[in-house]
Amino acid sequence: MTSSTFTVDIKLPETEEVQSWGMSHSVYVPVLKPTTIDEIKKIFIYATERKLKVAFRGGGCSYGDASIIDDGIIVDMSDYNHIIDGECKDGIIKAESGVTIQKLWETAIEKGYWPPVVSGTMFPTLGGALSMNIHGKNNFCMGPIGEHIQAFTFLTPTGEILNCSKTENKDIFYSAISGLGMLGCFLEITIKLKKIHSGKLEVTPISTSNLEAMFDYFDKNYQTSDYLVGWIDAFGRGSSLGRGLIHKANYIEEGKDPHFLENRKVVNQHLPSRFFGIIPKSWMWLFMYPFSHKLGMRLVNYAKFLSGKISSKSYKQGHAEYAFLLDYVPNWKYIYKPGSMIQYQVFLPKENALNGMKDILNHCQTKGIISYLAVFKKHRKDNFLLSHSVDGFSLALDFPVSESSRNKVWELAYELDNIVIQNKGKFYFAKDSTLRPVVAEKIFTSEVIGTFKKLKDKLDPQHILLTDLYHRIFLS
Secondary structure: OHHHHOOOOOOOOEEEEEEEOOOOEEEEOOOOOOHHHHHHHHHHHHHHHHOOOOEEOOOOOOOOOOOOOOOOEEEHHHOOOOOOOOOHHHHHHEEEEEEEEHHHHHHHHOOOOOOOEEEEEOOOOOHHHHHHOOOOOOHHOOOOOHHHEEEEEEEOOOOEEEEEEEOOHHHHHHHHHOOOOOOOOOEEEEEEEEEOOOOOOEEEEEEEHHHHHHHHHHHHHHHHHEEEEEEEOOOHHHOOOEEEEEEEEEEEEOOOOHHHHHHHHHHHOOOEEEEOEEEEHHHHHHHHHHHOHHHHHHHHHHHHHHHHHHHHOOEEEHHHHOOOOHHHHOOOOHOOOOOOOEEEEEEEHHHHHHHHHHHHHHHHHHOOOOOOOEEEEEEOOOOOOOOOOOOEEEEEEEEEEOOOOHHHHHEEEHHHHHHHHOOEEEEEEOOOOOOOHHHHHHHHHHHHHHHHHHHHHHOOOOOOOOOOOHHHHOOO
């Protein structure tokens, strides 16, 4: 095809560096920022005619290479971000896919609603959240975000706009949600939010002496909890293996919060801009930096464990304060510089989870590569095609990566993969940096992978949608 036969011409901007959130992957590519459906359509036509690859990017919160492409165009959807219907009638909001979780909760909370599922940071876009089908600290009772989507419009690379719901274009609904951005572009999304009766949650910290105690608490308390999350001290050994601190949270019942009208105001939900009223949050990573080594993190983790021993008194905390712990310290990932970090998150069925996680924590200690931050959650299964979830538990491990340690960290991840596969587990693509095709073939059935690829052939026949993650796991 000669240039004279092209029907769409777009002036591409100069290439720029685009980095994964964990800073372990970076590419230099043109970045386009559409604001309308017509602009997105033109990008699809432009890429199809020139046989270019396209990767969608929202808030850029994926730890690995889920929203970057080494040789192609990145389409940043963050400017396609209007709330179409924010009246919140019956808790329903309609928004463009570039709307962030932050904008969603800010629109809803003064009307008495809160997003039913949020990630640990408020900056992902709705489109990105659906592509990865994000989960929160309440997955055991609320499932992933996809379960609360009533409908969405979906633009395919061929230019077709489809209406999708649990009854209309059902196959696309359950595949595009969890589909890694490989089938098309989410346009307008309708989501149902949760009614709340207080601007705060009742939060209780519970210290646990080892992994068995943490499992035991979750098993006994999840049915009476709205949220449960466990932090694990990955440095604990022997009888203290998996010791940690749980935070249980519950919504406050209707009529029990006399200050509801005041504390549900957006201004009263925002995270504090300063620590202790003095230190700007943007400086805090500098205070953390001296501890960003094994000895320092061993001390930090042990101090956190002791804090749970000292006080287990319940307290009230705002929804945003509880939900978005990762946003307390902006750019906390900079403590890993001049290196980077990856997160390795596994999901194990309940019958294998305890022994599997023991093996994982012990193996990390044996290899001398210990997670600086480890997070434990309970989950339930869902019906989305490329679901990461199981009826069981997850463990998320943050590992520092330096130029000299990179190969060792990847080797550790491959060895942990074997433990996960032996225990019939799964992985979370939004966090992944290391998975290989051999792993995908074992965590998904050939029928699931075949169904997804057939749908991709149908919706994206020229296969212009591609990310480094999809290429690494499904095409390598």
